Amino acid sequence: MKRLTRLTFVALMMAASGTAVMSVPSVAVAQDTESKLEGMLKQATEDYDVLMIGDAKNKLQNAIGLAQSEGISSPVVAELYVMLAIVEFAEGRDEAKAKERFVSALGHDYDVSIPPHYKNPSLEKAMAQARQQVPEPKDDSGSEQGQGNAQAGSGKFEHTPPATAKAGEPLELEAFVPADMPVYRVFVLHRRFGENEFEKLEMKPTGTTRFAVEIPAEQVRTSQIEYYIEAVDRAGNVIGQAGTQTSPMNTTVLGSSDDQKVVDGQGKGKGQGGGGGTEEPEVPADASGHKVYVMVTGGSGLGFLPGGNPTAHPERAVSGGLAPAFGHGMLDAGYMITDNAHLGMYFRWQFSPPQDFSRIPAESKGGNSFLDTKDECFGLGMPGDCLLGFKYRWFFKDISRFRMYSSTGAGIGRVRHWLRLKESYYLEDGQTPAPQCEGKDRVEDPVVGDFCYVRDTVRPGWAHFGVGAGAMWPVHENVELAADGYLIVLVPETGINFDLNLGLNFRF
Structure with a gap:
């Protein structure tokens, strides 16, 4: 013994x-x-x-x-x-x-x-x-310890949002329901960044006071997941909630989703199965399923000219300085390679304010004069100047319903910078007004003599490259407000121009 x-x-x-x-x-x-x-x-x-x-x-x-x-x-x-x-x-x-x-x-x-x-x-x-x-x-022994993102032992409906989630992996959410709350069903309504509509999932009980659900891996593919949770009784009345439709909770998604991982059946949510089949689901170009964008904007520009010769008065020289590039419209369309990378082509048409060329001296009407080039929009018959090029955008910042990007591009075309030139008010006899000054104000100057201002342009180009940045605010699943800035350098007739554009971006 x-x-x-x-x-x-x-x-x-x-x-x-x-x-x-x-x-x-x-x-x-x-x-x-x-x-x-x-x-x-x-x-x-x-x-x-x-x-x-x-x-x-x-x-x-x-x-x-x-x-x-x-x-x-x-x-x-x-x-x-x-x-x-x-x-x-x-x-x-x-x-x-x-x-x-x-x-x-x-x-x-x-x-x-x-x-x-x-x-x-x-x-x-x-x-x-x-x-x-x-x-x-109250004390360590008298309360149930919380697990995951549920706040246990509080005596009311509770949920704590996970701060982060991994892209391409299911996101698990938990909620705590008090034992005395007559809850019949619990739902989580979620959406990805840039979407307007919420998708509904039902949370399943994992204990006497806990409910849980997984947002599928293929849905965790943007910079942020927004959601809210509702607990309802048998009559369908909401008797507990965390977040609301107008003020949802959010979880930041870290990393970029691995498309192949989803294709191979890994990282999927419950109930989807690994499969092992050979059929590969189509992976959308961006997280909202959009593949193509079309941006329509309008704006104006301001440039710097290191010098140059006016188009209508090529015998005159222009000193360096700032010069406006009046209003233009821009069409930009392309393909969304990934959530962040977009590649497209843009067409910029700069409007041409009315100008009277009938009184330009004959000696200024030679080759390369304004009259010979006033319809220089690639032979399209549109008065003004145009740019045509490619632009690459990289979306580097998503903050709730706000996106920021940088851009770079290159192309061909010209920008028309407007000038005011001083023109002698009288002909050589000193008494007869010059035709170009007819109807214009006479400016008296004891040093250079009386003069009037005439309008002319300098048109740098034909090639250009540029860098820029912008931001977009979604107003609909397919529509965003867009603000875009673009700085371009033009050669071989040199010039620098900065455009500020506002408009709409459509995604399909």
Whole structure:
């Protein structure tokens, strides 16, 4: 009997020792991740302090994504959310978004606070609202610990949006429903960036008080996912919600989606299956399914001329300076290679204000004069000048319903810069008004003599290259407001011109 007791004791000690040894690696890994998160937080804070807001935001989002993938909930994670709220508020001045980040922070550590040197009235207000939304935990043993993005034990319908998601992978959402709430069904309504309509998915119960759903991998393909959650009773009445249709929650999508990964059946949401079939689904050019864009804009330009000869008065020389390039219209159409890369062709027609050429002296009507070139829109019979070229756009910034891009391009054509030239008011006899000054104001000048102003142009070109930038604001699934700036250099007749264009961008 004693021998049996000793054997039992030895066995228990060995099992306990084995368990302790097995737990050491997992503890070490968790500590290593915590240290990495602290380092990423420090780097992001340093970036923010030197106004590198974009870099700081990326580091914080990557750190939060790492914490979520490792299942870590700690004060460091709470500090990451607080710092992300500070950075995003500096970027967009959005109090509602800051409050969402603070709600997430409080879910990891209720005692977290805004660092004193980053405090301002708006952030403090958002933190106060977040504390009203997240109840203070009573004790560690008397409340259910939250998992994933559900806030458990709060006594009301709760959901905390994940800060980030990985492009091309399913996005899992969870909601906590109190046991005493008569919930019949729970739905999540989501959309990708640039879309107007929400798609509805039903959340399924994963426990007595939890509901969950996965947004399919192929839907996680833009810079941001917007959504809201509604819980309804048997009569269809909404009795709990997180976010609204007009003020949805959002999750930033990191990276670019891997189209082949989706084709091969990996990274798909529940219920879609890996398959293994040979049929490959068509992958749209951009995340909204659009493949072609057509931009129609109008604007005006301002240029710099290093010199040159006026078109109607080629014997005259022009000194360097600024010169306007009056109104124009532009048609730009092309293909969306990816979400970010667009390649297209543009046609710019510059209007030609009316000008009387009948009184231009005969000696100015030779080759290359204004009369010979006033219809120089590629022989199309349109008065004015035209540009034709290719342009590549790279969309580098998506902020909710706002997109920014840079562009570069090249092509052929001319830009018409308008000048005012001084013309002697009288002919050589000093008494007879010059034909070009008829009907114009006479300007008296004791030094150069009386003169009038006549209108002329300088037309640099035929080749050009340029760089630019712009922004777009969606107003419909297929329509965006567009603002575009484009700086071009023209050769061999040199000139520089900057166009500012406003109009509409259509996507199909």
